Structure formats: C-alpha cells, structure tokens
Amino acid sequence: AQSVTQPDIHITVSEGASLELRCNYSYGATPYLFWYVQSPGQGLQLLLKYFSGDTLVQGIKGFEAEFKRSQSSFNLRKPSVHWSDAAEYFCAVAAGGGGNKLTFGTGTQLKVEL
Amino acid sequence: EPEVTQTPSHQVTQMGQEVILRCVPISNHLYFYWYRQILGQKVEFLVSFYNNEISEKSEIFDDQFSVERPDGSNFTLKIRSTKLEDSAMYFCASSLRQIQETQYFGPGTRLLVL
Numbered sequence: 628a629q630s631v632t633q634p635d636i637h638i639t640v641s642e643g644a645s646l647e648l649r650c651n652y653s654y655g656a657t658p659y660l661f662w663y664v665q666s667p668g669q670g671l672q673l674l675l676k677y678f679s680g681d682t683l684v685q686g687i688k689g690f691e692a693e694f695k696r697s698q699s700s701f702n703l704r705k706p707s708v709h710w711s712d713a714a715e716y717f718c719a720v721a722a723g724g725g726g727n728k729l730t731f732g733t734g735t736q737l738k739v740e741l
Numbered sequence: 742e743p744e745v746t747q748t749p750s751h752q753v754t755q756m757g758q759e760v761i762l763r764c765v766p767i768s769n770h771l772y773f774y775w776y777r778q779i780l781g782q783k784v785e786f787l788v789s790f791y792n793n794e795i796s797e798k799s800e801i802f803d804d805q806f807s808v809e810r811p812d813g814s815n816f817t818l819k820i821r822s823t824k825l826e827d828s829a830m831y832f833c834a835s836s837l838r839q840i841q842e843t844q845y846f847g848p849g850t851r852l853l854v855l
Contacts, residue, residue, distance in 0.1 A: 661843075663846070669848060670745075670832060670846045670847055670848040670849050671784070671832065671846040672846075673843055673845070676843060717783070717784060719784075727772065727789065727796075727836070727839045727840065727842070727844075728774070728786040728789055728797055728799075729774075729776070729784075729786060729844060730786065731783045731784040731785070732783060733782070733783045734783060
C-alpha cells in the first residue's frame with residue numbers, strides 16, 4: 628500500500644525567503660504525485676502534479692516540485708514566499724488503477740512572518 | 742472555471758441521526774470520490790464511484806456509509822446512524838478520467854455530531 632510522509636509539521640519562514648517542504652512517498656511502482664494547498668476554512672486546491680516526463684514540474688502561484696525516484700521524494704519549493712502563502716500543504720500519492728484513490732500525508736502548516 | 746460544490750457547508754446533528762451530504766461534481770467528470778478530514782488529522786480516502794458503482798472503498802467506509810448518484814448531477818454520501826467519531830470535514834472530489842488525472846475538490850462539509 629502506498630504511503631506519504633511529510634516530516635515537518637510546522638514551518639515558519641520570513642516573507643521573501645525561499646521555501647522547501649519535504650515529502651517522501653512509498654509505492655512500489657511509478658507513483659502519481661500531487662501537492663495540494665488548504666487555506667483556513669477552504670477546500671483543497673491543486674498546486675501541481677507529476678505523472679511522468681520532466682521530473683521538475685511547475686505549478687500555480689510560483690511553486691515547483693522535483694521528483695527524485697532515488698530518494699522517493701517530491702519536495703515542494705518556492706524561491707520567494709509571500710504572506711498569502713500561509714496555509715497547510717499536503718503531499719499526496721495515487722497508485723493508479725482501481726479507484727485511483729489519493730493517499731495524503733499529514734500536512735505541513737506554513738507560517739509566514741512579515 | 743468549473744468547480745465542485747458541496748452542501749451544506751456546516752451540519753450539526755445528534756448522535757444516531759442520519760445525515761446526507763451533497764455534492765455536485767464538475768459536469769463532464771465521470772469519477773467521484775469522498776474523503777474526510779478529522780480535525781487536526783490528515784485527509785483520508787473513503788470511497789470512489791464510477792458508472793453507478795463503488796470502485797474502491799476504505800476500511801472506514803463500513804455499512805453505516807452509502808453513496809449514490811441519484812440524478813445526473815448530484816453525488817451524495819449518507820451516514821445512517823452517526824457517531825461522535827464521524828465528526829469531520831467531508832470533501833467531495835471528481836475527476837474526468839481514472840488514470841493520470843487530477844481530482845478536483847469541493848470546499849467541504851463540516852459535520853459535527855453531538
């Protein structure tokens with residue numbers, strides 16, 4: 628069964644600083660990987676996804692993520708964080724086949740200091 | 742931009758009562774999902790649905806839960822006899838295809854069981 632680990636529960640960065648949120652997955656075959664963001668009281672919005680091809684994927688709001696098969700990682704990055712990026716970020720993996728369910732990590736709460 | 746909608750946004754119910762959570766998926770999507778997020782925990786898969794059948798369900802999705810697509814637009818989750826531990830945010834999602842496809846999430850229904 629697939630699983631996702633987000634080792635950082637909380638991260639605080641200053642506005643304008645760079646950001647990296649870590650995500651490690653466990654899945655036997657090629658995974659489909661996603662990053663979602665959840666603002667307070669809101670639903671889940673897709674930031675970016677990786678299915679195949681170029682291992683560096685670009686998403687919305689200036690985010691990018693890099694798939695590293697050798698490290699089973701899919702870390703999310705942003706070169707310069709804005710105060711509006713404060714939210715909870717979830718990494719998720721889909722196995723494909725069957726119902727294509729998403730398995731989520733526990734999330735990383737991002738706080739941005741002005 | 743098309744979006745998934747959910748009603749109600751909040752529901753309070755007494756333990757043992759039946760609740761129905763409603764979702765309107767994106768109109769041309771074929772695959773439908775329910776997830777839940779207990780406060781402070783990660784988002785968990787409940788069930789996926791395609792062609793009027795359950796494709797996959799988790800161990801959480803026991804006999805107290807059922808899903809239905811009663812017409813061409815709505816997708817419902819019914820909890821027959823609610824328990825305190827059913828209190829959570831319930832998210833509906835939909836996707837166009839099964840494989841290599843983004844799931845689009847609704848804003849969620851906050852269910853509180855007293």
